[in-house]
Amino acid sequence: NAGVTQTPKFQVLKTGQSMTLQCAQDMNHNSMYWYRQDPGMGLRLIYYSASEGTTDKGEVPNGYNVSRLNKREFSLRLESAAPSQTSVYFCASSPSDRGSYEQYFGPGTRLTVT
């Protein structure tokens, strides 16, 4: 099993450009999450998908959109990138059933917006 995979690993954008971060999991997990990690601020939830077909806003959703394409894939889109979106982005998934709530993280995408 590959676990949780993310593409790309690194990306540099100019202000105003758009891009989509891809995430996939092969563990048949129900829930998927997008976080951003900034120095001194921990992991902040951007959006999550409790199950296939549903998405909800997290703590910092402004400037982002998501798509739960199917049970495996959960993408994050930046429509018009801003320097404040420079961060490391982590996707995670969780079984969220049978009492199992551990979140499994992807390797992260380091995004720089200039």
Add this chain to the structure above:
Amino acid sequence: GENVEQHPSTLSVQEGDSAVIKCTYSDSASNYFPWYKQELGKRPQLIIDIRSNVGEKKDQRIAVTLNKTAKHFSLHITETQPEDSAVYFCAASPHSGGYQKVTFGTGTKLQVIP
């Protein structure tokens, strides 16, 4: 929403000493408290978790304690080793509807000095 505070932000200990990291949470509905370890440049990984019906849980050199009345929980690492050096995140989550939305603390950078 849930608010999780974590202290200290940095912690240095001599190899073999103990390390304690403390967290408080605000939402009395939270009932699941995981701890994640993130090594430099790596993804966060679950190291231990505790449910609200348990006051303490141990796994070899690590232990977590939970005081629901005071809304605080702690991570204890005994006989620290250099490989324990990492950033540790506490988190709190109200379990609802079969999935969990996790709120993370801001992290503690632990340095174990050989």
